[in-house]
Amino acid sequence: MTSTDPTPAVAVPHPVRAIRTYHPRRGRMSGRQVTALEQHWPRYGLRVADADPFDPVGLFGRRAPLVVEIGSGMGDTTAEMAAADPDRDYLAVEVHTPGIANLLDLIHLRDLGNVRIVEGDAMELLDLLPPASLDAVHVFFPDPWPKSRHHKRRLIQPAHVARLRSRLAVGGTLHCATDWAEYAESMRATLDADPGLVNAHDGYAPRPAYRPVTRFERRALRAGRPIADLIYRRHR
Numbered sequence: 001m002t003s004t005d006p007t008p009a010v011a012v013p014h015p016v017r018a019i020r021t022y023h024p025r026r027g028r029m030s031g032r033q034v035t036a037l038e039q040h041w042p043r044y045g046l047r048v049a050d051a052d053p054f055d056p057v058g059l060f061g062r063r064a065p066l067v068v069e070i071g072s073g074m075g076d077t078t079a080e081m082a083a084a085d086p087d088r089d090y091l092a093v094e095v096h097t098p099g100i101a102n103l104l105d106l107i108h109l110r111d112l113g114n115v116r117i118v119e120g121d122a123m124e125l126l127d128l129l130p131p132a133s134l135d136a137v138h139v140f141f142p143d144p145w146p147k148s149r150h151h152k153r154r155l156i157q158p159a160h161v162a163r164l165r166s167r168l169a170v171g172g173t174l175h176c177a178t179d180w181a182e183y184a185e186s187m188r189a190t191l192d193a194d195p196g197l198v199n200a201h202d203g204y205a206p207r208p209a210y211r212p213v214t215r216f217e218r219r220a221l222r223a224g225r226p227i228a229d230l231i232y233r234r235h236r
Ligand SMILES: C[S@@+](CC[C@H](N)C(=O)[O-])C[C@H]1O[C@@H](n2cnc3c(N)ncnc32)[C@H](O)[C@@H]1O
Pocket: 021, 022, 023, 070, 071, 072, 073, 074, 077, 093, 094, 095, 096, 099, 120, 121, 122, 123, 139, 140, 141, 142, 143, 155, 214, 216
């Protein structure tokens, strides 16, 4: 290499960019959501980086079994389930600001002391949580990424599942639901193949009464898409 040759002698590795499981998307917020974000974010919201180091007692004011919900959307399910389950704490993770704002509003309206919302990529959050620290992980209606070339963006794929499972305590559950038949089958194959998970049911789970029916689910049912629940337990 001469002094004028711009080619470096040693190849400089490119930083690896993780493949995202979501579309970065904008969304209009209602006045109510804007107000909720302004007023309630300081008390109930945090960014992924704020979870490092992870301090559940600082966050919730107690140590209780912890549920992480990945992709909480508008937060209706989180709020409903957390209200019915006051002995566990719920950490919702979402990237979509109107959904975060909506959940903040619900937390405030229902005075839910056991819910916090993390803004950011759930995969980054998982890396900050201690191994075997979760009682449950919920993944309800994750984006199906139907085109084959987009399957690498799916949340339920072997590498992500191994990461999720490593954060579950032994005996903890991973509960997924989808209205996309082909994704349901792929989820089942992926979860069956994970060496640390065991299906808590024989095949798909019967619809659990504790998972509320959301607007999203009603729309799927109206369109003739049946819902599949998958509930797996970490066994080792
Ligand atoms: C189809 S929506 C379903 C929302 C909600 N669970 C429901 O049942 O209505 C999927 C949500 O997952 C969120 N999401 C996808 N990947 C995510 C990630 N890595 N971290 C946080 N949120 C994610 C998206 O922003 C989107 O709001």
